[in-house]
Amino acid sequence: MLEEEYLNGWKRAKADLINYQKDEAKRFEDVVRFSNAVIIKDLLAVLDSFASFEKNLAQPKQDAVGFLAIQSQMQDILKNHGLEKIKVTVGENFNPQFHESVGEAESELPVGVIVEEVTGGYLLNGLVIRPTKVKLSKSK
Amino acid sequence: MAKIIGIDLGTTYSEVAITEAGVPRILENAEGMRITPSTVAISKSGERLVGLLAKRQAITNPKNTIFSVKRLIGRKFTDIEVQHDKKWLPYDIRESSTGGVEVKMGDLPAGQAGTWYKPEEISAMVLAKLKADAEAKLGEKVEEAVITVPAYFDDSQRQATKNAGEIAGLKVKRILNEPTAAALAYGLNRQKNEKIVVYDFGGGTFDVSVLEVGDDTVEVKATGGDTHLGGDDFDKRVIEYLVGEYKKTDGVDLAKDALALQRLKEAAERAKHELSGAFETEINLPYITSDASGPRHFLLKLTRAKLEELVRDLIDRSVQILGKTVKEAGLDVSAINEIILVGGQTRMPAMQEAVKKYFGKEPHKNLNPDEVVAIGAAAQAGILQGEVKDVLLLDVTPLSLGIETLGGVMTRIIEKNTTVPTAKSQVFSTAADNQPSVEIHVLQGERPMATDNKTLARFILDGIPPASRGTPQVEVTFDIDANGILSVSAKDKATNRSQSIKIEASTSLTKEQIEKLKAEAAQYAEEDRKKKDLAEAKNNAEQLVYASEKAVKDAGEKIPAETKDTITKKIEALKTVKDGQDANAIKNAANELSAEIQKIGAAVYGKNEPKSS
Numbered sequence: 039m040l041e042e043e044y045l046n047g048w049k050r051a052k053a054d055l056i057n058y059q060k061d062e063a064k065r066f067e068d069v070v071r072f073s074n075a076v077i078i079k080d081l082l083a084v085l086d087s088f089a090s091f092e093k094n095l096a097q098p099k100q101d102a103v104g105f106l107a108i109q110s111q112m113q114d115i116l117k118n119h120g121l122e123k124i125k126v127t128v129g130e131n132f133n134p135q136f137h138e139s140v141g142e143a144e145s146e147l148p149v150g151v152i153v154e155e156v157t158g159g160y161l162l163n164g165l166v167i168r169p170t171k172v173k174l175s176k177s178k
Numbered sequence: 179m180a181k182i183i184g185i186d187l188g189t190t191y192s193e194v195a196i197t198e199a200g201v202p203r204i205l206e207n208a209e210g211m212r213i214t215p216s217t218v219a220i221s222k223s224g225e226r227l228v229g230l231l232a233k234r235q236a237i238t239n240p241k242n243t244i245f246s247v248k249r250l251i252g253r254k255f256t257d258i259e260v261q262h263d264k265k266w267l268p269y270d271i272r273e274s275s276t277g278g279v280e281v282k283m284g285d286l287p288a289g290q291a292g293t294w295y296k297p298e299e300i301s302a303m304v305l306a307k308l309k310a311d312a313e314a315k316l317g318e319k320v321e322e323a324v325i326t327v328p329a330y331f332d333d334s335q336r337q338a339t340k341n342a343g344e345i346a347g348l349k350v351k352r353i354l355n356e357p358t359a360a361a362l363a364y365g366l367n368r369q370k371n372e373k374i375v376v377y378d379f380g381g382g383t384f385d386v387s388v389l390e391v392g393d394d395t396v397e398v399k400a401t402g403g404d405t406h407l408g409g410d411d412f413d414k415r416v417i418e419y420l421v422g423e424y425k426k427t428d429g430v431d432l433a434k435d436a437l438a439l440q441r442l443k444e445a446a447e448r449a450k451h452e453l454s455g456a457f458e459t460e461i462n463l464p465y466i467t468s469d470a471s472g473p474r475h476f477l478l479k480l481t482r483a484k485l486e487e488l489v490r491d492l493i494d495r496s497v498q499i500l501g502k503t504v505k506e507a508g509l510d511v512s513a514i515n516e517i518i519l520v521g522g523q524t525r526m527p528a529m530q531e532a533v534k535k536y537f538g539k540e541p542h543k544n545l546n547p548d549e550v551v552a553i554g555a556a557a558q559a560g561i562l563q564g565e566v567k568d569v570l571l572l573d574v575t576p577l578s579l580g581i582e583t584l585g586g587v588m589t590r591i592i593e594k595n596t597t598v599p600t601a602k603s604q605v606f607s608t609a610a611d612n613q614p615s616v617e618i619h620v621l622q623g624e625r626p627m628a629t630d631n632k633t634l635a636r637f638i639l640d641g642i643p644p645a646s647r648g649t650p651q652v653e654v655t656f657d658i659d660a661n662g663i664l665s666v667s668a669k670d671k672a673t674n675r676s677q678s679i680k681i682e683a684s685t686s687l688t689k690e691q692i693e694k695l696k697a698e699a700a701q702y703a704e705e706d707r708k709k710k711d712l713a714e715a716k717n718n719a720e721q722l723v724y725a726s727e728k729a730v731k732d733a734g735e736k737i738p739a740e741t742k743d744t745i746t747k748k749i750e751a752l753k754t755v756k757d758g759q760d761a762n763a764i765k766n767a768a769n770e771l772s773a774e775i776q777k778i779g780a781a782v783y784g785k786n787e788p789k790s791s
Contacts, residue, residue: 047564058198134235139237156437
């Protein structure tokens with residue numbers, strides 16, 4: 039009886055180890071792939087600020103050209119590291135896989151569709167690291 | 179046999195863990211997160227959402243997004259708590275036909291009327307997602323679970339939670355108290371007759387439990403807490419402060435701007451987290467809002483001291499409740515053996531300090547406080563499964579094992595705390611030219627120098643063919659079997675000659691002896707470091723002298739006489755100091771010599787240059 043218990047325990051431990059190794063290998067792959075995710079996530083705040091800067095620019099002024107160049111330089115670097123902006127168009131249906139609703143706004147559009155992108159959302163290597171914050175339409 | 183999962187079904191967040199090879203670990207959900215919001219919604223397009231996705235649409239769909247249902251599960255509609263929570267929860271709540279509670283979800287803009295659900299049905303949706311995600315992660319069916327509940331849950335609340343599990347298709351093997359799970363996670367269930375306090379400061383609720391570990395049971399002696407005190411209150415205090423400061427300095431009320439407030443909320447949470455590690459943090463939110471004068475920016479430094487000042491009364495209140503609960507258990511503060519911290523907010527140093535001060539003892543906080551309950555649930559699942567049975571208890575080597583190498587240094591081959599059976603090998607070489615044999619001096623201990631450790635055995639491998647130092651390859655293998663018997667073998671790779679020895683008593687030290695050896699290692703760490711440093715300097719010096727003499731000989735007439743002369747002098751200088759006790763003097767002489775020796779290369783290659791071009 040005890041013998042059987044030992045044998046089963048051993049088989050289980052063995053199987054667990056093999057499974058663990060497989061899992062660990064996959065986890066390691068993920069770690070390598072997403073090792074930059076933490077810092078890139080933090081850097082999204084800077085991208086947001088650049089976006090706000092651009093949005094608040096009355097018209098392209100000569101002295102803003104430098105800043106806009108820095109913005110695109112930053113975007114470029116992050117793009118090379120697998121960052122991709124989630125594209126959102128006004129009138130598009132809300133999808134919580136990619137969007138987070140932060141408010142509503144009156145509009146002529148059908149109720150519940152996206153009327154405004156508030157803060158950009160991003161994918162890193164195909165996975166959502168931050169959903170796009172959007173406002174949804176409500177009836178007037 | 180399929181795995182039993184452990185589930186921490188929380189008020190705001192839930193987690194799943196399993197025990198694998200005796201070790202519990204958290205499983206990530208489909209979104210790749212270790213925590214899943216305990217939120218369920220019917221979206222405006224009529225789709226049922228659970229977890230993160232439900233949370234992402236909560237702001238614009240508050241009526242159809244159910245959260246905090248744990249506050250309602252298994253309760254009567256007339257309960258004071260339900261009546262209180264009904265006021266602030268944004269979704270509809272009514273009395274069921276049996277006097278229980280029902281919540282409504284699914285009122286759609288198109289005019290469809292919503293459906294009324296029992297709280298256990300909502301919890302079941304959360305559990306079903308956790309189950310499905312765990313199955314996807316494990317690649318196998320999951321049918322059984324251990325689910326945790328607060329220690330103060332009554333029979334009806336426990337039964338309702340169990341029903342939620344069954345609705346989700348899980349056979350609930352055990353409903354486990356959250357504080358008991360925390361104690362299990364720390365392995366404290368094995369400490370007989372211990373009194374344990376679990377201080378659980380979650381996002382929205384605060385629970386204190388006093389436990390007593392009996393022979394085979396963990397008994398809850400008393401519970402206390404505040405169901406409306408949590409980390410969220412800390413965030414609110416920070417936000418209020420930030421809004422107030424901005425009003426003072428910039429004259430703008432950010433509380434009126436919903437989007438600005440959301441950004442502030444995120445920033446406040448982040449600042450709070452950062453201040454657990456740093457003493458000061460900067461909250462920098464460009465373009466926070468805009469008015470007639472143009473865009474406005476938010477920039478403020480928040481110190482840890484300021485944060486502590488903002489929430490001091492909340493911490494004090496929790497400590498008061500703590501004291502009351504310990505008294506209710508009929509215990510004196512000094513009778514408490516262990517304290518466990520649970521909940522993310524307990525990462526705050528001021529909170530840890532307050533608890534420590536109250537008990538005069540260091541609380542347990544090594545495990546992630548957000549995950550400790552789920553880890554404990556998985557440990558319980560492991561016990562039920564027979565996973566953690568002591569049948570296959572694998573031993574570890576209590577002390578490091580190794581051999582003596584050049585300069586009397588102990589080179590470790592198997593580090594302490596390695597699980598046995600195990601085998602490791604390393605290749606060594608000779609220290610002198612034409613050395614015919616090597617002595618393998620097997621050692622056990624944590625000190626860097628061979629003489630300070632315990633000798634387990636010595637043997638000699640001879641018959642090594644003549645060669646210059648460093649050329650022969652001797653492979654030394656340490657093998658410990660399941661019974662702790664150590665075999666050491668040494669093999670000359672060139673001739674395949676080998677020698678080995680079996681040491682039966684390698685782990686036969688008593689616990690006290692092991693502790694003594696470890697303590698000594700810590701005590702002599704600095705002195706040992708110096709000794710090892712000296713030994714290394716001597717080794718390097720010896721190698722350098724050898725290499726330099728060889729280089730001078732090999733280069734012959736290719737180097738100018740004066741260079742040769744200086745090098746010889748430097749070699750002599752190093753030789754005189756290398757047998758002394760001053761590591762720095764040896765290093766200096768060695769550095770001077772190596773700088774000089776490079777001139778040989780320059781001279782040799784410099785002369786060769788015209789020929790090769």
